Structure formats: C-alpha cells, structure tokens
Amino acid sequence: MILTLLSGPVVSTPVAQVVQMLGALVGGAIVGLIYFSELHGKFRTLSEAWRGGMQSAA
Numbered sequence: 644m645i646l647t648l649l650s651g652p653v654v655s656t657p658v659a660q661v662v663q664m665l666g667a668l669v670g671g672a673i674v675g676l677i678y679f680s681e682l683h684g685k686f687r688t689l690s691e692a693w694r695g696g697m698q699s700a701a
Contacts, residue, residue: 655663677683687695 677686
C-alpha cells in the first residue's frame with residue numbers, strides 16, 4: 644500500500660480498473676465470508692499469534 648501511495652499518478656484503461664476493482668471486491672467478500680462463518684474459529688487472532696511467538700522465543 645505504501646508503494647501505491649508513493650508511486651505517483653498512474654494512467655490505466657477502464658478495463659484494467661474494472662478488473663482491479665473486481666479482484667478487490669472478491670478478496671473482501673472472501674474475508675467477510677470467513678469472518679462471519681464458523682471458519683473464523685480455525686484462525687488464531689493477532690494477539691494469540693504474537694503471544695505464541697514471544698513464548699517460543701523465550
């Protein structure tokens with residue numbers, strides 16, 4: 644995201660913009676479906692992952 648902000652203005656075709664937006668929407672829909680389904684229990688939270696890494700380093 645930082646590279647996108649720092650790269651400056653970019654000219655692209657409308658078709659490329661539509662494809663990029665559809666990709667972003669599909670990615671967001673997948674994350675939303677996982678979050679609101681029972682699959683979210685199969686993933687660790689960020690705090691759990693951080694604590695697990697800190698304990699294994701000690």
